[in-house]
Amino acid sequence: MKPTLSVRQVADMSGAIRKAVEALTEKDVFIGVPAENAAPRQGGLNNAELSYLHEYGAPAAGIPARPHLLPGVGDIKGEAAGLLKGAAEQALKGNEAAVDAALNRIGLLGQNAVRARFQNNDWPPLKDATLDASPLKKDDEGNVIRDKGGEAVRGKSRREKGKLNPLLDTAQLMKSHTYVVRKKGKSLVTPGSAS
Structure with a gap:
């Protein structure tokens, strides 16, 4: 073998x-x-x-x-x-x-x-005050945008935009x-x- x-x-x-x-x-x-x-x-x-x-x-x-x-x-x-x-x-x-x-x-x-x-x-x-607050509109440099009468322009509130969820x-x-x-x-x- x-x-x-x-x-x-x-x-x-x-x-x-x-x-x-x-x-x-x-x-x-x-x-x-x-x-x-x-x-x-x-x-x-x-x-x-x-x-x-x-x-x-x-x-x-x-x-x-x-x-x-x-x-x-x-x-x-x-x-x-x-x-x-x-x-x-x-x-x-x-x-x-x-x-x-x-x-x-x-x-x-x-x-x-x-x-x-x-x-x-x-x-x-969110509180109603938070939902209904209308933020000031600002330009790219952070300045408040104003209308022809000198009044600050505001954007839509969270409620108006339908953004109800916190954060x-x-x-x-x-x-x-x-x-x-x-x-x-x-x-x-x-x-x-x-x-």
Whole structure:
């Protein structure tokens, strides 16, 4: 009987697996208003501050809570957990691209769920005074436009425009809610760090 020889090639996937697992464990998905979307608006507050103000309300200023961020993220918990489980399975196969895709998918789900809260909610309605206020029309430089008689020209009220849903007059705050995927500890302001 002749001895048989068989050759089998085994691929070393340890490097790919390590990179994919690092991609999963060393990155975070942040849903909300990133610093780059938080430029100051008219009135001095930026979108991140406005989001916080409306999330929790400011009773002393007569602003009721209109939660959108926490409930929106809560809406995707189950689906996000499933995506993370699938990403972990892909990481153990060395598929880093699938891990990154899953993290971005979670971010997009969260972004869309938060934005949906601006349109579908049970928030306290706007006050009649807010709905009926007619804003002054301004030119590109911010000057009040006046008619031939010198009177300030006013635009339509929210009620006249049919914009009755709180926080959706321009949808600027809603659109500022997005997501970012970052390496842990990168570009975050934490207590005690410089901002």
